[in-house]
Amino acid sequence: MILPNAALTNTFGLQVRAKQFVQAHSLDSLRTALVEAQRSNLPLLILGGGSNFLFVAPQLDAFVIQPALTGIRYTAIADNDVLVTAGAGEVWHQLVLASLEQGLCGLENLALIPGSVGAAPIQNIGAYGVELADCLVSVQAMEIASGNLRHFHKTELQLGYRDSVFKRALKDQYLITEITLLLHRQAPLKTDYDSLAKELAKQAAAPTSAQPKSGLTARQVADAVMAVRRARLPDPAVLGNAGSFFKNPVVSNATANALLQRYPAMPHYPQPDGSVKLAAGWLIEQAGMKGIRRGQAGTHESQALVIVNLGAATGADLLAVAREVRDTVQQQFGVTLEPEVWIIGATL
Numbered sequence: 001m002i003l004p005n006a007a008l009t010n011t012f013g014l015q016v017r018a019k020q021f022v023q024a025h026s027l028d029s030l031r032t033a034l035v036e037a038q039r040s041n042l043p044l045l046i047l048g049g050g051s052n053f054l055f056v057a058p059q060l061d062a063f064v065i066q067p068a069l070t071g072i073r074y075t076a077i078a079d080n081d082v083l084v085t086a087g088a089g090e091v092w093h094q095l096v097l098a099s100l101e102q103g104l105c106g107l108e109n110l111a112l113i114p115g116s117v118g119a120a121p122i123q124n125i126g127a128y129g130v131e132l133a134d135c136l137v138s139v140q141a142m143e144i145a146s147g148n149l150r151h152f153h154k155t156e157l158q159l160g161y162r163d164s165v166f167k168r169a170l171k172d173q174y175l176i177t178e179i180t181l182l183l184h185r186q187a188p189l190k191t192d193y194d195s196l197a198k199e200l201a202k203q204a205a206a207p208t209s210a211q212p213k214s215g216l217t218a219r220q221v222a223d224a225v226m227a228v229r230r231a232r233l234p235d236p237a238v239l240g241n242a243g244s245f246f247k248n249p250v251v252s253n254a255t256a257n258a259l260l261q262r263y264p265a266m267p268h269y270p271q272p273d274g275s276v277k278l279a280a281g282w283l284i285e286q287a288g289m290k291g292i293r294r295g296q297a298g299t300h301e302s303q304a305l306v307i308v309n310l311g312a313a314t315g316a317d318l319l320a321v322a323r324e325v326r327d328t329v330q331q332q333f334g335v336t337l338e339p340e341v342w343i344i345g346a347t348l
């Protein structure tokens with residue numbers, strides 16, 4: 001059923017009304033919705049959980065489709081290997097928890113990332129040393145123009161840091177309907193990420209009765225990831241935000257070296273292709289922009305990379321903070337921050 005003037009939610013806590021909105025629970029209803037969207041002549045917007053959007057204006061002149069296809073299937077393909085297929089409308093964190101319940105590892109570092117399964121491949125979600133690409137096998141997607149289904153193998157998706165073919169050559173052409181992951185009953189756990197390693201060391205020093213005396217489990221890694229996230233990142237239910245507003249900038253080796261001469265303590269992560277990833281949160285903090293307040297908008301006091309709605313900010317207030325942060329970092333470091341968040345109704 002198409003709802004006119006529908007109130008939509010997003011994790012920034014902004015009140016938005018969409019011209020037309022439809023939630024599609026099956027492939028057939030998705031196809032019908034796409035035909036209706038074409039007829040409406042409105043721009044199409046695909047909405048997952050709304051955790052990576054900034055709506056600048058309160059009125060959204062768009063035909064919004066929210067894929068709500070559910071279901072999780074587990075198919076054992078070898079003693080240690082299980083394929084997990086999940087519908088686009090499943091909640092990502094619920095998939096992580098359900099897979100841990102099944103005794104599977106691979107998703108533990110990606111616990112507590114907000115949003116839907118269908119959005120996960122769009123920016124190749126990642127956290128604490130793991131990204132979706134590490135366990136993704138394939139994606140089923142519906143072509144928006146024809147309603148035809150197509151399967152993409154991971155190798156076709158050009159998955160990179162916060163990047164995929166769906167943000168590039170195939171932008172606005174496909175709607176993801178389900179994804180398939182390869183998880184394992186046993187696999188080496190990835191615990192090198194600095195804040196995760198520190199949290200695990202802290203927990204090992206003060207074990208609870210629920211923890212086994214020896215041998216780390218995927219569940220323990222997930223618990224440590226959740227503890228780090230809860231300590232650093234604001235809960236959108238309490239303080240509106242969309243996670244990291246900007247991507248971490250990737251610069252040339254020469255640029256990184258020049259900056260390191262001036263700021264020897266600057267966190268920097270050399271990449272396999274010779275480029276260097278910098279920490280946007282550090283740059284923003286050093287530029288004096290951590291915890292700033294501009295009316296009802298600002299940056300988070302524990303994570304400068306997160307722009308927050310203190311309660312009554314408008315989309316325009318949040319955008320103004322984003323611009324101020326970007327310009328200040330540009331002036332001080334000569335580094336351009338690019339948004340990770342999808343900004344609707346304006347450009348940064």
Ligand code: FAD
Pocket residue numbers: 011045046047048049050051052053067088113114115116117118119120122123124125126127174175176177233234235236241242243244342
């Ligand atoms: P939305 O915000 O609704 O949409 C995001 C984009 O995906 C839009 O372009 C939308 O059109 C498109 N899209 C959504 N569903 C589909 C579909 N089925 N088919 C095609 N396109 C679709 N991200 C990380 O990678 N790592 C983190 O650690 C992380 N931490 C976060 C912490 C917080 C507190 C918050 C609020 C966000 C965080 N994010 C993180 C960002 C966010 O969780 C991810 O981008 C997530 O994948 C967004 O899912 P969503 O369903 O809310 O997508």
Ligand code: EPU
Pocket residue numbers: 126127128129195232233242243244245246247248267279280281282283285290302303304305340
């Ligand atoms: N830092 C600061 N000040 C800050 C924030 C960070 O100095 O205010 C420093 C930290 O001390 C550390 C470095 O910057 O040395 C990196 O910080 P952190 O480990 O918190 O990670 P991040 O680079 O800020 C990225 C992702 C997060 C993801 C975490 C954990 C991006 C844009 N962000 O943040 O993803 O959860 O790593 O892997 O890549 C998101 O995408 O929305 C998101 C939250």
